[in-house]
Amino acid sequence: MEKLRHIALSVSDPEQAAQFFEQAFGMTRAGRAMRGWYMTDGVMNVALLNFKDETVPATPD
DSSP states (O other): OOOOOEEEEEOSOHHHHHHHHHHHHOOEEEEEETTEEEEESSSOEEEEEOOTTOOOOOOOO
8 A cells, every 4th residue: 555755845934844843753854955855754754845925736626
């Protein structure tokens, strides 16, 4: 069965969010993204991205 391994979150402050994920979940920084950080715990990966004023597509109503 397939499992969730990666998720991307839109955050206002990627640095602050990265620190939170390090402290709260024991994740480490896997790399720098153009808009933030990639975090990992060795299994699950999280991209913490700041899209600033860019329009992010929403789910249709």
